[in-house]
Amino acid sequence: MNPTKRLLIVDDDPDFAGAISEILESAGYETDITHNPKEGWAALKTNKYDLLLLDIMMGRGAEGVMMARKIRKDESLREMPVLIITGLREQIAFLFPGQAIHPGFVPVDELVEKPVEPELLLDRVGALIEASEARSPGGDE
Amino acid sequence: MAMALEDGRSRILIIDDEQVVLESCIEILLDQPYDVATASSGARGLEFMEEFRPDLVFVDLKMPGLSGLEVLEAINRDDPTVVTVVITGYATVDSAIEAMKLGAYDFIPKPFTPDQFRVITARSLEKRKLVLETIALRREKEMLRENFAAIVSHELKSPLSAVQQNLFVLAHQLSPVTTEDQRVQLERMKSRIGDLLDLVDRWLRSVSVDLDGIRERFETLPLSVPITKAVESVQPQAVRKDVEIVVQERAGSVYGHEGVLTEALTNIIGNAVKYSYEGGTVTITTKQLDDRVRVDVTDTGVGISEDDRVHIFDDFYRGDVGMSRQSGAGLGLAISRRIIEAHNGSVSVESELGRGTTFTILLPTEAPEPPVSRLPERSEI
Known part of the structure; x- marks a missing residue:
C-alpha cells in the first residue's frame, strides 16, 4: 500500500466506531470519526478520503441512507468507495426486498453486517480501495 | 372522544x-x-x-x-x-x-x-x-x-453490536499472544453474544416484518428455490447432530416471496433437525396438488405431545420435551406460521411421541383472484 490511505467513519455509536477505527489503524490506515451525517458531510467536504465507512441506522432512522443518496448526487464524491456497515441486514432485506444484497446506495459501495470480523472488514476495505484506484489510475483526481 | x-x-x-x-x-x-x-x-x-x-x-x-x-x-x-x-x-x-x-x-x-x-x-x-x-x-x-422494533433495535442491538465489535478487535489484536485456553474463552464470548444478536434479530423480525408490504412483491417461483436455500442454511446444524436431510421431491411452484418463504422453511426444517435424535433423518417431500403445493417436513425425532401441539405456533413457546434442553427463543414456528398465512397458506402438525413429527405446509401455486382477503392484523402478535 503506497501512501497512507485516509478513511472516514460515520457512525453514531462511538464504541462501535472506535473499535472499527482500531482495526483499520492497526492495519496502517488513517481514520477520522464523525458521529452524525452532518459532521460527516462537513468532513467529506473539507478533507479528501479514500473510503467512507457509513452506518445506516443513525439518529431518528435511516439517516445513513439519506447521506448515501446525497453522496451519489455529488459530482466530487460520487466515485468515492463507500462501505456501508449496518446491523440490520434483515431489515435492509425487508426494506428493499427482492434485491440481491442491498440496493446500491451509491455507484461504488458494498455492505457488511454489524458486528464485522476484522479480517472481513480489512478484506472489503482493501478491495474497495483497490478497485477505486484501478478505475482512476494514479489514485488522486 | x-x-x-x-x-x-x-x-x-x-x-x-x-x-x-x-x-x-x-x-x-x-x-x-x-x-x-x-x-x-x-x-x-x-x-x-x-x-x-x-x-x-x-x-x-x-x-x-x-x-x-x-x-x-x-x-x-x-x-x-x-x-x-x-x-x-x-x-x-x-x-x-x-x-x-x-x-x-x-x-x-x-x-x-x-x-x-x-x-x-x-x-x-x-x-x-x-x-x-x-x-x-x-x-x-x-x-x-408499535415502536417495539425500534426500541429493541436501539436499546439492545446497538450495545450488543458494540460489545461484539470490541471483542472482535480484542481477539484480533491479542491473537499473536493468546494461549489456546484464552482463545477458547474469547470464542465463547463471541459465540454467546452472537447468539444474543441473533435472538434480537428474530425478535425484531417477528414484530416488525411488514408482511402486508411484502405481499406486493409476490411472484410465482419454483418451490425448489426456497427449499434448497432453507436446507443449505440448516445443513451445518444437521451435520453437527449427524442428522441427514433428504429432499425427496422438489416439484411444484408457489406464489410468494422467496426471502420470507425461505425463512419460514428454515425455521420448520431447523426445528425438525433440532428435535431429531442424533443420526436421525429429516425428510422433505413436496407434492403439486390442484392449485396448491404441499410440503411435508418429517422427522424421526422426539415428537410433540398433544398438550404442546396446541401451542407450538405461539410466540415464545418451547416444547418441554424430555430431551436435552434446546436452545432458541421459541419464535421460529410462530414466525413461520405468520409468513405462511400471509401467503394464504396453512401449516399443520401431526406427531407421535418418541416416533417423530410431520409438519404439513400448504401454499397456493397461483396468484389469488382479486381481491385478496385481509391479512391477519399485526395486533395478533
Whole structure:
C-alpha cells in the first residue's frame, strides 16, 4: 500500500466506531470519526478520503441512507468507495426486498453486517480501495 | 372522544322532559366544580352530545319521542366511554336492568334526594376517570408495541453490536499472544453474544416484518428455490447432530416471496433437525396438488405431545420435551406460521411421541383472484 490511505467513519455509536477505527489503524490506515451525517458531510467536504465507512441506522432512522443518496448526487464524491456497515441486514432485506444484497446506495459501495470480523472488514476495505484506484489510475483526481 | 377531565371540570348532561327535574339537578350541582347542561328531549340531548362532549349523561327513561333506552343506545354506539346513568320515574327494576344491559353504568329512581344525586354523580365521574385512564394505558401499550422494533433495535442491538465489535478487535489484536485456553474463552464470548444478536434479530423480525408490504412483491417461483436455500442454511446444524436431510421431491411452484418463504422453511426444517435424535433423518417431500403445493417436513425425532401441539405456533413457546434442553427463543414456528398465512397458506402438525413429527405446509401455486382477503392484523402478535 503506497501512501497512507485516509478513511472516514460515520457512525453514531462511538464504541462501535472506535473499535472499527482500531482495526483499520492497526492495519496502517488513517481514520477520522464523525458521529452524525452532518459532521460527516462537513468532513467529506473539507478533507479528501479514500473510503467512507457509513452506518445506516443513525439518529431518528435511516439517516445513513439519506447521506448515501446525497453522496451519489455529488459530482466530487460520487466515485468515492463507500462501505456501508449496518446491523440490520434483515431489515435492509425487508426494506428493499427482492434485491440481491442491498440496493446500491451509491455507484461504488458494498455492505457488511454489524458486528464485522476484522479480517472481513480489512478484506472489503482493501478491495474497495483497490478497485477505486484501478478505475482512476494514479489514485488522486 | 371527550377528554374533559384534562381541564379539571367534568361535563354533565342531563336529559329529562320534566323541567322541574332539570332545574333541581342544576340546583343540586350548583356548588360543585362541574359544567352542567340540560336537554328536554332525547333528540335534543343527542344533538347536543357532540358539541358539549359530556363525561356523564343522566337520561330519563320515560320521555315522549325518543325513549331513554334509545338515547342510551345511541350514546353507547357513538362513544362507549361516556358514562350514562338512567333516571327512572316509577322505580321499576326491570327497566333499570334493561338500561344497564344497554351500557348504563347505574340508575337513580325518582324522586331522589340531593345527597343521593350528588353521591351517584361523584361515583359515576370516578368511573369515567377510570375508563379514560384505562384507555390511555391501552393506547400507551399499543404505541409501545408499535415502536417495539425500534426500541429493541436501539436499546439492545446497538450495545450488543458494540460489545461484539470490541471483542472482535480484542481477539484480533491479542491473537499473536493468546494461549489456546484464552482463545477458547474469547470464542465463547463471541459465540454467546452472537447468539444474543441473533435472538434480537428474530425478535425484531417477528414484530416488525411488514408482511402486508411484502405481499406486493409476490411472484410465482419454483418451490425448489426456497427449499434448497432453507436446507443449505440448516445443513451445518444437521451435520453437527449427524442428522441427514433428504429432499425427496422438489416439484411444484408457489406464489410468494422467496426471502420470507425461505425463512419460514428454515425455521420448520431447523426445528425438525433440532428435535431429531442424533443420526436421525429429516425428510422433505413436496407434492403439486390442484392449485396448491404441499410440503411435508418429517422427522424421526422426539415428537410433540398433544398438550404442546396446541401451542407450538405461539410466540415464545418451547416444547418441554424430555430431551436435552434446546436452545432458541421459541419464535421460529410462530414466525413461520405468520409468513405462511400471509401467503394464504396453512401449516399443520401431526406427531407421535418418541416416533417423530410431520409438519404439513400448504401454499397456493397461483396468484389469488382479486381481491385478496385481509391479512391477519399485526395486533395478533
